[in-house]
Amino acid sequence: MREEELRRLASAWAAEDPDPATRLEVTTLLQRDDVEGLRERFGSRLEFGTAGIRGILGAGPNRMNRMVVMRTTAGLAAYLKAKVPDAARRGVVVGYDARHLSLQASQDVASILGGHGIPALVFPDFAPTPLTAFAVRHLGAAAGVMITASHNPPEYNGYKVYWSNGAQIVPPHDRGISEAIDRVGPLASIPRMEEKDARAKGLWRDIDGETTRAYLESVARQSVTSDGKDLVEIVYTPLHGVGGALALRALREHGFTKLHVVQEQFDPDPDFPTVRFPNPEEAGAMDLAIALAQRTGASLVLANDPDADRLAVAVPDPRGGYRLLSGNEIGLLFTEYLLANDPREGERLVLSTIVSTPGARAIAEHHGARYDEVLTGFKWIANRAMEIEAETGARFVLGFEEALGYSIGTTCRDKDGIGAAVIFAELAAHAAARGRTILDELESIWRTHGLYLSRQHSVTLQGEEGKARIDAIMEGLRKDSPLAIDGKRVVLGRDYREGVERDARTGEVRELSLPSSNVLSFFLEDGTRIIARPSGTEPKIKYYVDVRVDVAPDVSIAEAEAAGRRTLESRLGAFLDHVRSI
Incomplete structure (x- = not known):
C-alpha cells in the first residue's frame, strides 16, 4: 500500500475514533511520519473468521480496539437480522473477561446490538468463556459474543462469536458475518443506544445467577x-483470570474440600504480573502452583487459563517434584476413564483433532465407542459432535484437543476448563480409592494400547514479515514435499487445504472429507506422523510429531519412553532442517 494511502486511512480513522488513547496513537504516528508504524496498523486488517477476531491492542483495523469491536458488532447484528428471523426476541449473550478493553468492548457490543433492536443479554461481571457458551443455549439466544484473548499475552484481546447452538461459528456464518462487516459504513452511521435507554426498552438485560446454577x-x-x-488434595490457580471463583465453587459442590489456592494468581489482573505468558503450556506459568503443591503435599495441581476454557494438570512424580501432563496425556486419561466407567447404555462418541494423539482412537475402539477426527479448533469438534448426534443418536462423551482443550459431555459446546477440572479431580479420586495414582493410570493405558508420544514445536514470527515467512514455509512444503524424513520414507501425504491425500506407495490420490484448512500431514513408513500448520490465533507456525512405541512386558515405561523421545527428536530435527532449506 502506498504511503499516501496509509496516511489518508490513518487520518480518516483518527477523525472517527471514539477512544482518546488510540486516537492519540494514530495522530502521533502521523506527526512523526512513522510509515512503518502506520503500515503495521493500516496496511491490512484483522480478518474475521471461525475464531472471530484476535489481535494486539492498538489503533487501526489491524489491531483490537473499540472501532473494530463496533464495526464487527454492526456486521454481526446485520447478519443476525437477515438470517435469524426471531433474533430481536431471542437476543445475544455478551460475556467478557478481565483483559484491557474487555469491559468497554462488551458495553460497545451491547450498545450497538440495542441500536439494531437486538437485546443484549449481558453478564454483569467477568464471565469465564465456558459459562458464556453455556448461556447461549440455556437462554435460547440467537448468538453469543465473548470478549477475550484466552491465553494470549496481556497486549492482546479478541472477539469470539457463538451461534445459537452454543458452538463457535463455522462456515458459512463466518463468511457471512465477515461480508456484513465489510458493508458497514462510517462509525456515525452505526445505530447505537446508550445503556440507560437500552435498559428502559428491554434491550440491555443482566444475566442472573440462575444461569450459573444451571451450568x-x-x-x-x-x-x-x-x-x-476425601483422598485428593488439590492446588488450583486461575492464572490471574476469571475462572477462579466458579472453579472453586464447582469443585466444592462436587465434594472436594481439600483445596489450596495460589493467592498471588487468584484475583483477575489484565497484566498477569506473575507469568510471562498466561498460558499454562508455557514454561514457568505453573511454577507458583507447583511450589504450593510441594509445600502442602497436594496430590493434584489444576490450572485454568485466563478465560477458563483450558485445563492444565500436574501430578507428583515418583522421581521427585511434580510432572506436568501434556494435553494428549490428559485426553487419553479422560477417554479411558469416561468410557470405562460410564454406566449409561447406548452408542458413545469421542471426538478429537487431526493434530491430537492417535491413541484416543485406539482407546475408543477398544471400548466399542465411535471415534471421529476433525480439523484443529474446538468449533469443529462441537459442530461435528452435534451432526453425529443428530445422524446416529450417539451420545457425546468427550471432545479434546492437544492444546489443553476438553469438553465433557454436552454441558458446553466449546472448551470447558472448569467442567474438565471437576471431572479430572473425580478421575484422580477414583484412582486414589483403588490405591492408584494418575501416573499408574497412564502406565496402564500405555501397556494396553501402546505408548503414544507427541512433540509440538512452535516458531513465533511477528508482523507482516513473519506472516510472509509462514506462508512461504507452507507453500514450500507443498512444492518441495519431502520424499523421506530422517531416513524414513514418506508413504502418505495429506494436504487439507487442497483436500487430497497422496499415497506414495500406490500413486493413488484420494479426496479428504474435511473442510479446507492450511494444514499438511506427512506419514512415514515407521508410523511416525508429522504435521505443519499456521496457528489460527497467534503469529506462529506449529509442527507436531507423533510416534507409537510398543511396551514389552519386561521393558520399563522409562526405557520405552526414552527410546520414543529419541525418535521424536530425531524426526523433528530432520523435518526442521528441511523447513530451513525452503
Whole structure:
C-alpha cells in the first residue's frame, strides 16, 4: 500500500475514533511520519473468521480496539437480522473477561446490538468463556459474543462469536458475518443506544445467577464415579483470570474440600504480573502452583487459563517434584476413564483433532465407542459432535484437543476448563480409592494400547514479515514435499487445504472429507506422523510429531519412553532442517 494511502486511512480513522488513547496513537504516528508504524496498523486488517477476531491492542483495523469491536458488532447484528428471523426476541449473550478493553468492548457490543433492536443479554461481571457458551443455549439466544484473548499475552484481546447452538461459528456464518462487516459504513452511521435507554426498552438485560446454577448442575451430571474424594488434595490457580471463583465453587459442590489456592494468581489482573505468558503450556506459568503443591503435599495441581476454557494438570512424580501432563496425556486419561466407567447404555462418541494423539482412537475402539477426527479448533469438534448426534443418536462423551482443550459431555459446546477440572479431580479420586495414582493410570493405558508420544514445536514470527515467512514455509512444503524424513520414507501425504491425500506407495490420490484448512500431514513408513500448520490465533507456525512405541512386558515405561523421545527428536530435527532449506 502506498504511503499516501496509509496516511489518508490513518487520518480518516483518527477523525472517527471514539477512544482518546488510540486516537492519540494514530495522530502521533502521523506527526512523526512513522510509515512503518502506520503500515503495521493500516496496511491490512484483522480478518474475521471461525475464531472471530484476535489481535494486539492498538489503533487501526489491524489491531483490537473499540472501532473494530463496533464495526464487527454492526456486521454481526446485520447478519443476525437477515438470517435469524426471531433474533430481536431471542437476543445475544455478551460475556467478557478481565483483559484491557474487555469491559468497554462488551458495553460497545451491547450498545450497538440495542441500536439494531437486538437485546443484549449481558453478564454483569467477568464471565469465564465456558459459562458464556453455556448461556447461549440455556437462554435460547440467537448468538453469543465473548470478549477475550484466552491465553494470549496481556497486549492482546479478541472477539469470539457463538451461534445459537452454543458452538463457535463455522462456515458459512463466518463468511457471512465477515461480508456484513465489510458493508458497514462510517462509525456515525452505526445505530447505537446508550445503556440507560437500552435498559428502559428491554434491550440491555443482566444475566442472573440462575444461569450459573444451571451450568454447575449440568457439570455435576457429567459425573461417572463418586468415590475417593476425601483422598485428593488439590492446588488450583486461575492464572490471574476469571475462572477462579466458579472453579472453586464447582469443585466444592462436587465434594472436594481439600483445596489450596495460589493467592498471588487468584484475583483477575489484565497484566498477569506473575507469568510471562498466561498460558499454562508455557514454561514457568505453573511454577507458583507447583511450589504450593510441594509445600502442602497436594496430590493434584489444576490450572485454568485466563478465560477458563483450558485445563492444565500436574501430578507428583515418583522421581521427585511434580510432572506436568501434556494435553494428549490428559485426553487419553479422560477417554479411558469416561468410557470405562460410564454406566449409561447406548452408542458413545469421542471426538478429537487431526493434530491430537492417535491413541484416543485406539482407546475408543477398544471400548466399542465411535471415534471421529476433525480439523484443529474446538468449533469443529462441537459442530461435528452435534451432526453425529443428530445422524446416529450417539451420545457425546468427550471432545479434546492437544492444546489443553476438553469438553465433557454436552454441558458446553466449546472448551470447558472448569467442567474438565471437576471431572479430572473425580478421575484422580477414583484412582486414589483403588490405591492408584494418575501416573499408574497412564502406565496402564500405555501397556494396553501402546505408548503414544507427541512433540509440538512452535516458531513465533511477528508482523507482516513473519506472516510472509509462514506462508512461504507452507507453500514450500507443498512444492518441495519431502520424499523421506530422517531416513524414513514418506508413504502418505495429506494436504487439507487442497483436500487430497497422496499415497506414495500406490500413486493413488484420494479426496479428504474435511473442510479446507492450511494444514499438511506427512506419514512415514515407521508410523511416525508429522504435521505443519499456521496457528489460527497467534503469529506462529506449529509442527507436531507423533510416534507409537510398543511396551514389552519386561521393558520399563522409562526405557520405552526414552527410546520414543529419541525418535521424536530425531524426526523433528530432520523435518526442521528441511523447513530451513525452503
